[in-house]
Amino acid sequence: MAGTLTACGGAGSEDVTLKLVAADYGDSADNSSQKYWDKLAAAYEKDHEGVKIDVDVYSWNDVDAKVKTMVDEGHAPDMAQIGAYADYAAAGKLYPVGDLLDVPTQADYLSQLADAGKVDSTQYGMPFASSTRLLFYNKKLFKDAGITPPTTWDELEADAKALKADGVKYPYALPLGREEAQAETMIWMLSGGDGYTDDVGSYTIDSKQNVATFDWLKNDLVGKGLTGPTAPGELNRATAFAAFAKGEVGMLNGHPTLMRMAAKQGVDYGTVPLPGPDGQARSTMGVADWMMAFKQNGHREQVGDFLNYVYSEKNVLEFSREYNLLPVTNSASEAMSGAEEDKKLWPFLEGLTNSEIYPVGKTSWASVSADIKDQIGTAVAGNTSAGAVLGRIQNQAAAAEAAE
Structure with missing residues (x-):
């Protein structure tokens, strides 16, 4: 009272x-x-x-x-x-x-x-x-490539291949650079059916679903050259947004601010719910x-x-x-x-x-978020194992959680 x-x-x-x-x-x-x-x-x-x-x-x-x-x-x-x-x-x-x-x-x-x-x-x-986040796509680039917005991961990969074949610089922009890597990471984890924590609030960063999600990103998008010339771990959100506003990006995850940026530079864009492995993602990131x-x-x-x-x-x-x-x-x-x-x-x-x-009610989240920013880009790079990277971040998160 x-x-x-x-x-x-x-x-x-x-x-x-x-x-x-x-x-x-x-x-x-x-x-x-x-x-x-x-x-x-x-x-x-x-x-x-x-x-x-x-x-x-x-x-x-x-x-x-x-x-x-x-x-x-x-x-x-x-x-x-x-x-x-x-x-x-x-x-x-x-x-x-x-x-x-x-x-x-x-x-x-x-x-x-x-x-x-x-x-x-x-x-x-x-x-x-x-x-919240939606999948933004460039309507002109999609029309030129003869494709429609994706509703599943397989469709997203197929669209990205068509955009690449059409000469689009970033078929799908995957910003896992330090600026906001924790956001893109969470978007994809939710898309794959999991997230950062379980129902009781414990970290589940290296869960089976999350590892499968990053294996797919590594093998089916990054490994096939569908994410553009900049390594995802070096691509910041601001750079990806600016490239979309220049007409250089086929699709990327974005929030409402991107609408104003795109409209200012005359980019005709559309938005759709985030795709998951078998259809629309069960939830999006807020x-x-x-x-x-x-x-x-x-x-x-x-x-x-x-x-x-x-x-x-x-x-x-x-x-x-x-x-x-x-x-x-x-x-x-x-x-x-x-x-x-x-x-x-x-x-x-x-x-x-x-x-x-985000699990912002956890005092450990600040350090966990920093670890994600530092390391998650390597989960989709080169010869590294996505599972090993997620496991390392999970161990650091568990230690930070225990110290709360």
Whole structure:
């Protein structure tokens, strides 16, 4: 019941400045997230005398490290909107969500995202923005090659062969470079019927299904020269996306941001659900970024009141539409699914309902993700064994998990 107390609006009872550090979702100064937050803060302050919201926005390259430095130096912000929360929760530095938000706001989160925000069954991470993945394909290249979008792995291989024969630089772009290798890896593991963890949350990186998936990638795509001139372990997502926007890629896994990039450069693209061995993959990868509130400054009621405002349907929709992201609340998702202006996001929105999220509630995930980035490219390269690489990462993950 503690969360319901914040709904009474006691935030104006004393003068206070709340510090928020947030990530930048814009791709230029014109659409920087700083503009979004400044507008939202001004609207909130207008109706909440005595409360000031001070927001600093940093690039994704810097924001996590910036918050870590502030916390390590004893100057934690009141709130941080960054990529991970579990380490801070495990260290006892965060307010539980139930101590901050009113009941309707808590209940409005999409259930799988709220669950991903929990450590030891208590929610500390508030999902802030989400996205899912679909298979993007270049309609012109597919038409020129006389092929249709794949629904199975065999069809994907056949399409890639036809694209290669037609001179396409990257028939299928497989970015297993350090930038976001953990994402492409999870997409393919889900496509093959497994993932990073089992039903009880233990790592299953070298499961039979995952090894079979990477054997197929190694032998049937990479080994047959269907992934382009750059070794997958050296191909970053940003490079693959840029190549798609130039018309050099036949197909690749992508999120909504790629729609804007492709449209800007006149690439006519389509999207389809991810294929699996025998048909559409049972689930796709979902990604969520996180809001958290630090206890250090003691502004629980004021922080809670502001966050109830942040997560209103209007504000969640406005942010999602500005940056081609998916809403993290039921109310905003329902509004988006019925709005014609959001039609291009509907396929991604549909995938969110059965998506699976990184195991972000595990404090070991940060080190496991780093190990995947470092090593997974070798699982599809040269004379290495995919099973041996996955086994090595699994052993490191099990050790990290035991140390949690």
